[in-house]
Amino acid sequence: MLEKLSDALKSGIKRFVSAIFIDEKTLNALVNDIQRALLQSDVAVDLVFSISESIKKRAKEEIGKGHVAKEYIVKIVYEELVKILGEEGNKIDITKKPIRILLIGLFGNGKTTSAAKMAKFFQKRGLKVCLVGLDTFRLAAYEQLVQLGDKIHVPVFGNPKEKDAVKVFRQFEAETKKFDVVIVDSSGRDALKQDMIDEITNVAKAVQPHEILLVQGADIGQAANEQTTAFKKALNISGVILTKMDGTAKGGGAITACSVAGAQIKFIGVGEKIDDFEEFEPKRFVSRILGMGDLDALLEKAKELAKDKAPDKDMEKRLMSGKFNLNDFKAQLETMSKMGPLTKIMDMIPGMGMSGIPKDMLNVQQDKLKKFKIIMDSMTKEELENPDIIKGNRIERIAMGSGKEQSEVRELLKQFDQLRKMMKGLKGKDLQKLAKRFGGKMPKMPF
Ligand code: GDP
Ligand code: MG
Secondary structure: OOHHHHHHHHHHHHHHHHOOOOOHHHHHHHHHHHHHHHHHOOOOHHHHHHHHHHHHHHHHHHHHOOOOOHHHHHHHHHHHHHHHOOOOOOOOOOOOOOEEEEEEOOOOOOHHHHHHHHHHHHHHOOOOEEEEEEOOOOOOHHHHHHHHHHHHOOOEEOOOOOOOHHHHHHHHHHHHOOOOEEEEEEOOOOOOOHHHHHHHHHHHHHHOOOEEEEEEEHHHHHHHHHHHHHHHHHHOOOEEEEEOHHHOOOHHHHHHHHHHOOOOEEEEEOOOOOOOEEEOOHHHHHHHHHOOOOHHHHHHHHHHHHHHOOOOHHHHHHHHHOOOOHHHHHHHHHHHHHHOOHHHHHHHOOOHHHHOOOHHHHOOOHHHHHHHHHHHHOOOHHHHHOHHHOOHHHHHHHHHHHOOOHHHHHHHHHHHHHHHHHHHHOOHHHHHHHHHHOOOOOOOOOO
């Protein structure tokens, strides 16, 4: 789903993150890449323009405030994308029961399929669900719904002999009251014309739905704005289900168009199967297409750390020259353990994989960090400053004092030594790059 948009955005961000400095040129290149990606996904031109302007404006402000870390800029991109997708609060409230949901829309957009998918969605959440087939217009509409309902063991109410949808509903109204969620399928038309408006208006009067959801295919791209606006005006829809997100490159256009039309997307259909259905949550959605983990959480932590620690110029110098000692190592471990599991942190940082750090170095586990810290607590000041003197007797004493094995003390020394060698091999600008990633304050050990 939306692979093209996702790939294009990701490669733009990757290019940006791998640049050494943020300047006007790299920022413009990033914005251009985002523009191209959005336009290819059929997002309306004026919207693309306004999001580019916001990104540029906010990025310059952040840089002006001294936030040179690229994460801040990537975070702005993320936030602006979330903004054009309609922010939060799309969930259907099912505290009152039964809740009735009426699905409407043109022929072939996926009403009947979505009715069954949604039934399964609520059923999985432990709710008692029934389906009501009020498509009396299309032949075999009722049978299609029964087939789908049977598959998921959800009762289906309908009467293929009755042509009046309101009468069908009245026939089963009392029975539907025994359920938590009542999903009502309705009949479509080729286009939104008066007879459809009249029929749905009557059905809505009878059903008294808590939600009227417009079901439309994402393949119409930005035309979803016009269509959603028309349905909203004529039938007072409360939200949208965007189907067929799996088979189109125009999904980005459709999603943003709904948002522009002032309609919340409640669900997206991502395939023909009954489970190919998801609640739409803009933040999660954007994180996914940008291919980043929880950027918010990472930035929060990076901010806290920057607050915690003043820049340590001496340590930076020692790092740059490869002359750092166990004290530095210890400080790094403390910072690291506050950040959470290492591999997870690396995943959260876009482009981190590109700094050429061996993968197994990343796999140092959290408890090992703790163990190392305990061992170092049993070292003398002299030993911490000058690790090369730690041999034979000293190893024995440190192991005893910390309650660890001598082999564990040796392992720590070995890891430290490996790192020292690796740091020597890193160029100064790589180190600065790493330091900047973490708010520009703390130079980080790349392991
Ligand atoms: P209705 O006329 O609005 O009730 O539409 P249907 O529910 O009968 O669906 C029309 C066609 O669209 C069917 O072939 C469905 O399998 C297909 N369809 C519905 N939703 C999706 C979706 O999310 N992805 C894909 N690929 N096909 C879908
Ligand atoms: Mg149908």
